Amino acid sequence: MSSYNVAPLDKLVEQFEKMPGIGYKTAQRLAYYVLNMSKTDAEDFSDAIREAHEKIHYCKICCNLTDQELCPVCRNERRDKSVICVVETPRDAMAMESTNEYKGTYHILHGAISPLNDIGPDDLKIKELISRLNSDVQEVIMATNPTVEGDATAMYITRLLKPMGIRVTRLAYGIPVGGDLEYADQVTLARALEGRNEL
Amino acid sequence: MSSYNVAPLDKLVEQFEKMPGIGYKTAQRLAYYVLNMSKTDAEDFSDAIREAHEKIHYCKICCNLTDQELCPVCRNERRDKSVICVVETPRDAMAMESTNEYKGTYHILHGAISPLNDIGPDDLKIKELISRLNSDVQEVIMATNPTVEGDATAMYITRLLKPMGIRVTRLAYGIPVGGDLEYADQVTLARALEGRNEL
Numbered sequence: 001m002s003s004y005n006v007a008p009l010d011k012l013v014e015q016f017e018k019m020p021g022i023g024y025k026t027a028q029r030l031a032y033y034v035l036n037m038s039k040t041d042a043e044d045f046s047d048a049i050r051e052a053h054e055k056i057h058y059c060k061i062c063c064n065l066t067d068q069e070l071c072p073v074c075r076n077e078r079r080d081k082s083v084i085c086v087v088e089t090p091r092d093a094m095a096m097e098s099t100n101e102y103k104g105t106y107h108i109l110h111g112a113i114s115p116l117n118d119i120g121p122d123d124l125k126i127k128e129l130i131s132r133l134n135s136d137v138q139e140v141i142m143a144t145n146p147t148v149e150g151d152a153t154a155m156y157i158t159r160l161l162k163p164m165g166i167r168v169t170r171l172a173y174g175i176p177v178g179g180d181l182e183y184a185d186q187v188t189l190a191r192a193l194e195g196r197n198e199l
Numbered sequence: 200m201s202s203y204n205v206a207p208l209d210k211l212v213e214q215f216e217k218m219p220g221i222g223y224k225t226a227q228r229l230a231y232y233v234l235n236m237s238k239t240d241a242e243d244f245s246d247a248i249r250e251a252h253e254k255i256h257y258c259k260i261c262c263n264l265t266d267q268e269l270c271p272v273c274r275n276e277r278r279d280k281s282v283i284c285v286v287e288t289p290r291d292a293m294a295m296e297s298t299n300e301y302k303g304t305y306h307i308l309h310g311a312i313s314p315l316n317d318i319g320p321d322d323l324k325i326k327e328l329i330s331r332l333n334s335d336v337q338e339v340i341m342a343t344n345p346t347v348e349g350d351a352t353a354m355y356i357t358r359l360l361k362p363m364g365i366r367v368t369r370l371a372y373g374i375p376v377g378g379d380l381e382y383a384d385q386v387t388l389a390r391a392l393e394g395r396n397e398l
Contacts, residue, residue: 008251011251034248039252046248049241
């Protein structure tokens with residue numbers, strides 16, 4: 001189904017359709033939304049895409065996204081530089097930040113080891129992690145996702161760091177707060193039982 | 200929650216968040232997707248927005264979207280110019296086209312009368328519809344949405360056209376094909392009963 005062969009519109013629909021979680025109907029709705037924007041709004045949108053792409057790059061230390069040399073966390077002198085939390089994506093780092101509990105720094109791998117998708121250790125920012133380890137670093141927290149890929153990545157990095165004498169920890173598995181035991185899957189429940197704490 | 204104050208990224212997230220049906224989390228996902236695009240892909244996307252906005256305007260006859268003077272339907276000599284199907288949006292016209300049953304032309308109102316949203320007859324392309332009616336036009340099919348606003352708009356236009364001696368029809372109400380009587384609402388079912396046909 002084409003939009004009557006209005007080429008610029010079809011092109012825009014196509015662009016939206018490529019995005020994750022956007023199907024044809026939604027892409028169409030978004031394209032029509034763009035057409036109904038004011039001229040300046042559409043230009044702002046167009047510029048925002050170009051600018052984000054041009055100005056944003058990786059932080060020299062932690063590989064998080066930033067428009068400056070260092071990201072705000074690495075720039076912040078009050079953050080505890082002796083702890084590094086290793087996450088898969090910038091969004092994972094944001095999720096950790098939103099707890100307001102973590103005062104250390106991050107390291108963004110930009111993915112996880114996944115042989116099925118042809119992603120090996122060399123495709124991740126693991127070299128960058130190793131090279132920033134110095135005598136100041138006391139602990140590396142593996143906060144990769146609780147998936148097969150995330151676990152494999154955590155194991156891989158742990159095996160590299162252990163011989164260097166660095167303490168490596170992993171986020172606790174268990175039932176989510178506010179969750180319902182009835183709906184927790186078996187594996188999670190087994191892990192929660194295994195990791196039970198004295199009250 | 201901000202993306203660590205990476206200004207260009209926040210700006211892009213904001214842009215996506217304004218779009219219909221896009222919440223904060225989705226906007227974030229889309230913005231990261233844009234960041235992960237190749238440079239040329241991002242530029243193509245940026246250009247597509249700008250171009251669509253610059254090149255697309257209303258067809259001189261039916262007010263549908265087009266990048267030429269007339270839309271493909273109005274340009275097509277084999278379409279039946281004696282029938283005009285009045286719809287609310289370009290997407291409604293596309294939906295009609297996708298039936299492959301309709302051989303007439305369209306008229307796009309670009310909305311429906313809605314006093315609650317402060318949209319009156321003057322905000323729609325009704326003047327444009329009246330001005331294109333000539334002795335060749337035999338029938339106007341009201342295909343506005345089966346909602347209060349769509350019905351009101353159909354009624355309003357019907358009252359304008361009837362005195363001009365033009366046949367005005369409305370799409371049939373009834374149960375959707377493949378639907379389930381049990382789940383049909385009362386009003387639809389009542390209309391389906393009212394409009395029942397001899398077998």
